[in-house]
Every structure is written in structure tokens, then in C-alpha cells.
Amino acid sequence: MLKVGITGQAGFVGKHLYNTLNLFNEKYTLITFEKTYFENDNLLNQFVSQCDVIVHLAAMNRHNDPNVIFETNVGLVNKLVNALQQTQSKAHVIFSSSTQEERDNLYGKSKKEGRELLTDWAKNANAKFSGLVIPNVFGPFGHPYYNSVVATFCHQIARGEKPKIDSNGQINLIYVGELVNEIIKLIDIGFEKESFTETIFINHNYEITVLDLFNKINLYYQDYQINGIIPILNNPLDYLLFNTFRCYMPIKDYFPKKFTSHPDYRGVFTEIIRLNIGGQVSFSTTVPQITRGNHFHTRKIERFAVIKGKALIQLRQIGTNEVLDFYLDGSEPAYVDMPIWFTHNIKNIGEDELYTMFWINEFYDQTDPDTFFEIV
16 A cells, blocks of 8 residues: 655645545555644654655745745755655655746745755655646635635635625636546556656646636525525536535534425425526425316426325326326335426325425526416
């Protein structure tokens, strides 16, 4: 088994990498790292000596004084190099640099210098080194005001705050899970080689402007957090941003959310969820011998799912006399889809309450219900 250590294991990318590798504990043994190791040569040497692979993620991203960022990041690399030399390690070192390498800022310069220091170590020690030049990373659990603008926007908007937008530049992004997969590929490939030094430019997978990013996250806030609607998610970036946003909501205080039920003499009707990506889900309870429905639709797609009790679902094509009878028993849950231009109903034919779930591909709109009454 490969013994893998991650400096910065408690950070944004480090946490995702650690947790993902931990899913494959038959293949990888994780060597625990704590940031205090950089303050103790013996502990750092002990950590390094145990590792077949070291993923160096520990770094400072933000500080009021850019010189502190530079000195901290280069200092961490120097400490790691000293430990590698003292232990005569042959570990495969994977280093996370940034596309900011070529920008005129001390953070980018610190990452480039760190990559070059580790490249020199690997060449001199005949060891293995991969220097990754990485675009902006986003995903769940990044720190707002620190890791990425995505984290900051999600944190602020989820709390009803309005982010300040100074410019509308384009952001090149990679999702943290995609980056983790790239690192794991390198861990596996590197194990098969004796020595090498390489610089790998990790491609971004998504492009978005700052304003578009704000608009998307704000839509998720309005639709999902305020109104309980699953928003339209047209592409992979939408899904990833939406799932990222949900992790920044004040979940502890937000849930549970109570349903609104509508009781009447027939039983209870309760809407479950509204889906901009796919309509509306509801459920009903129906008391014995009561019939619901007796209407048809001209465009809606609808499904009745019986999950408890006994039901008779009837369909009849408009303009014909043939009635189709379907008997359903909740002990073996089943569904019937309602074709357009078929009037339909559902009746509780059992002795207990009937529980039925309904899905329809669009919200109920009282001004345009596409629901026409006709007895089956």
C-alpha cells in the first residue's frame, strides 16, 4: 500500500484529498500531518520518513502584508526540502502551485520559487517531483475571503449579504473534486517510475465572469433557500455551483422545513418539492372510498405513485368509451403515468388511508392550469 502524507491536510484541497483517499483504504495508507510539524524538525522528519508520497499543499493564500505570504510559503518549502534531505527520502513529492506564478504578486512568486526549489531537490536527489500549476479551485468547504471568490459569494449570499463586485473579469475554474482526481492519478502513475521532475499545467474546466457567478449564486439563494425550489441546472458547472452553494447555507438553523398541508373531507394534500429542473412533486392521503381527479391535461406529463394502501387508477382517452382500470397495492409500490388527452382518476378501494405521490413536469399555475374536468 502507498503511504501518502498531505501537508495542509486540514485545508480546503487537503481535506478533500484526504477524505477521497480514505475511501480507498485498501490502496492507500494516510500518514497524519499537523501544521505544528513545521515548527519541530524531529516531527517533520518523522513524517517525511514514513511517506511514499508527499502532497505539499500547506501555504498561505492571504495576508495584509504580501511579504509575509512570500516568506511563509518559501519558508515552508525550505523546511520540507531540509527534511527530505536529512531523511534521504525518495518520496514522490507533489506540489501545488498556481496560475498566479506569472503575475506580478508575491503570492505567485512564492509558489514559483517553491516549485523551483523542489525541482532542484528532486534532480539532485534523483527523486520524483511533480509541480502542479493550478487554476482557481472551488467547491464545498472552501474558506470565504480566503480560498476563492466562489466561497466568498456563497457565504455572503447565503446570509442575505450582497457581495461587492469591483470588476467583471473572467474566472477560470476547476472543481476541487476534479483536482483531487488529477492528484490521485499522479500518485498512482508516480509509483511506477524511479525518478523524474515535471511541471504539469492543470487545465481549467469552466469559465465564468464575476457578474455571471454572482447572478447564478443569487438565483440559487432566491429559488432554493428562500422559496424551496430546485433551480434550473443546465450544465455541469451549474450542478457543481449549486451543490457548493448548499454547503454554505446556515444548515443547522435552516432545517427542518415544515411542509404546508391542505386537508379537506377527502384527506390531506401536501406538496413535496418544486423542481425548475423537472416540475413538481406532491403527495396525498385519501380516505376510503374517495376518488380524486377526473380531469385530463393537454401538455403536462404526470405520474401517480401509490406507496401505501390500495388504489384503483382509471384512464379513458377523450372521445372514446374504453376505460382502463389499474389496481395498485402499496405493499408493492407501483406507478401509472397519465398520457395527455386521457382523463384519469384515483380511488381508495381499501380500508385504510391511501398514500399517493405525484410528479408533474411543471408547477401548478392557477392562471394556466392545463387541467380540464371530465368524469372517466
